Amino acid sequence: MRKKVQSLIPALLIVFTMSAQGRSLLRYPKCASYDTLQNRYLVTCLALLAASKIVEIDESGQQRIFKTGLGPIISNHIVGDIIYVSYDKGVYAINLNSGNLVANISIPEAQLLTGMASDTSGYLYVSDNALVGKIFRIDLADYSYSSFCLGLSSRTQDVEFDPENNRLVAVGYSQAAQIQTISLPNPVITNITTYPCGPYDGVARDRDGNYYFSCYETRKIFRYDKNLANPVELMSNLPGYPSNIDIDAKNNVLSIPYLENHKMAFVGLDVDFTADTIWAQDSLTVAFQGTTFNGATDWKWDFGDGDSAFGQTVQHTFHSPGCYDITLFGNVGGDSYHMTKSDYVSILADTVGATDVIGYPGKKFEVQINVTNNAPLERLIIPIDYSGSLDLHLDSFTTAGCRTDYFDSCRSTYSDTANHLVEFLLAFSANVGDRLSPGMGPVMTLYITIPFSAVPGTSSIKMGGFEGHQASFIGSSFNYVPVARDNFVSVEWKCGDANNSWTVNILDVSFIINYLYKHGQAPQSLASVDVNHSGGINILDVSYLINYMYKQGLDLNCP
Known part of the structure; x- marks a missing residue:
């Protein structure tokens, strides 16, 4: 039996927003690709002009700036240790380790380059959102390019590679757009009978070969099988407009950018879970709900505090302050999967x-x-x-x-x-x-x-x-x-420190005499000069202080 792992982002739908709950760097997120070398997502954010950026989201959900200063950018795609980033008339190649720009592949005849995919023969394919849809092909060996395919649905928006059939799957951003396949290496276009979607924005392929299509204006995501048949409305009434979706094949996690809502969501397709509450300042009882899009069974929970439970829906009480990693195990088709969400439940007591x-x-x-x-x-x-x-x-x-x-x-x-x-x-x-x-x-x-x-x-x-x-x-x-x-x-005052200098010396004797007999300034604390603890201040305190300093007299004894 194979054991599958899903453990990246700490929630079923992790939504990063511009809110008081934490500063978000996401601004018009368009596309997210998973970097398997460093276990992180890289998100292209359109923003405005030079404000565009690539944001990194690590395993804990923390965001950092990966790259700025590229001007208007749109989509991204990772091949090896390079992330390719499309813009209107070209593609940037950026090293994943250093963040340095490796190449700027200019395609001046393009109108608006959007989605990308790579095959197993060393080529990168870039869709052009032109009135008459087309795809450019880039040779990753020398970054030369050519016009690969014309006559696609208008506004070709995204493209995905199908390794089993050595073909591309493309969608367009228009009401009448169809799902289309393009054979490789010689392009032959085939139209696929599709369920009404509205403008398509993205296409992605999961680990088992199923296809997912985001419908921007209708806020839906459809799933088709590996033969591009049997469509299922997988998600509807989404909390935003789903843009260029992608799937992390390592963890089988679907990433959904909500472009206009400045949010990103990540959905575990095999095993995932939600909770009704995830933090408190004292003990906390949490109701957990396991979810699956692939028919998981045999649910088992690990709550990170030594306790466990069985079932798709469970409750658990956390008593001690701290952060708890929650893990849910499930079986899909005889294979074991699990999803771990780090620091998912917090008992604060701060x-x-x-x-x-x-x-x-x-x-x-x-x-x-x-x-x-x-x-x-x-x-x-x-x-x-x-x-x-x-x-x-x-x-x-x-x-x-x-x-x-x-x-x-x-x-x-x-x-x-x-x-x-x-x-x-x-x-x-x-x-x-x-x-x-x-x-x-x-x-x-x-x-x-x-x-x-x-x-x-x-x-x-x-x-x-x-x-x-x-x-x-x-x-x-x-x-x-x-x-x-x-x-x-x-x-506080110091016993004998009549002039408030924080030391006791002959000047304090003079200060007391001036106060007693020459109408001088009163000590800030009268108790500080009652050095013999008599309850009053007189010449006997002066004598007591002199004896203490110069004649090894008794210790000072203020009230």
């Missing part, structure tokens, strides 16, 4: 708080803001209320030496110095570093000064939020409020 600090007037000190997180974080919003009797002054802040020192954004998004309120945003760029891994420790340092006028007392450092501002921890699939812990800044 906190944010500061260190308690003791200082004295006129001095600057550090306050570390500490975070405990049980799931990777992309952004942290931390409001701080540092009001209180000490009238603290916030001088500056930094992430240097902290868990977030590689974050490229550490800035104040709100400041009200009069009321001692401030809010910070800590965020990383998908181009630099990684999300904040689960752990505990400081994420930023505040530098605060206690005014010279401060009297002994305490001010709190609160992170529970204030009007219109609330602490938020943001990951790839959640946005939640952590538990905030209040901390304190305390001003």
Whole structure:
């Protein structure tokens, strides 16, 4: 019995959006190809003009920029260690390891080059979305090209290679477009009787030779068997308009770009699952539902905490903080498949708080803001209320030496110095570093000064939020409020330190005498000069202090 593996992206329909749940780099995603060498998807995003880009999505669902600066790009296709990217009148060849441009294959007679496919003879085929459909062929040995096939359905949009029959399967973006096959190496066009679809946008072939067609305007995906017969409406009423679909044959996962919705979805065709909820700040009971498009049976679950269950639909309760990998096993036609979704369920129990600090007037000190997180974080919003009797002054802040020192954004998004309120945003760029891994420790340092006028007392450092501002921890699939812990800044006096210099010397004796007999300034704390603990201040305290400093007298004994 063969054992099949599906373990790439953490959800049945993983939808990456421009939302508060996590920054997405996807903007008009058009096509996604799976890079088997580095276990990632590469998504071409149309955007606008030079804003077009290729986005990498790794096994954990994290996004990074793979390539920018190419101008308007459309589709992509991977052959070996090269990703080919189409644009209106040409194709770029980019090295997958370095991201460097290897070649720019210009095809000036093309109108709008779109979908691509490669055969087993070293050729790349590119469809041209012209009024009269056609396909160009590129020799990957020397990047020369030729016009391969004319007279296809208008607006030829995508093309797929059929290795069993050594032919191409093409579709067009028009209401009357048909599915067509083109024989290789000499092109003979055959029209296939099709189910009404509307404009086709993409075609893909799965591991078993079945074909999938995306219908853009009707928001449907059809599946045909390997003979391009027996159409089945596999998906309908999709949450967006499906563009140039593709299938990762290694994992049998269908990728669906929703061009106008700025989303990507990934669907496991053999075994997949969904859950009614995937995170909480305390214990969590999750209802799981196994799904299959290929008739899987004999379901078995592994919840990542030592427990397991059987059945297509199950419930499980998670008790301890942490992130859990969920695996579902199933059998399809006598073969065993499984889908693993890393860090799929999260019990957070996260906190944010500061260190308690003791200082004295006129001095600057550090306050570390500490975070405990049980799931990777992309952004942290931390409001701080540092009001209180000490009238603290916030001088500056930094992430240097902290868990977030590689974050490229550490800035104040709100400041009200009069009321001692401030809010910070800590965020990383998908181009630099990684999300904040689960752990505990400081994420930023505040530098605060206690005014010279401060009297002994305490001010709190609160992170529970204030009007219109609330602490938020943001990951790839959640946005939640952590538990905030209040901390304190305390001003103390030193026994015998009458002039508030934080040292005890002859100047303190002079300060007390001036206060007692010459109408001098009063000590900030009278208790600090009651060195003999008599309950009052008089000449006996002066004598006691002199004996302590110069005659090895008794230790100072303030209240």
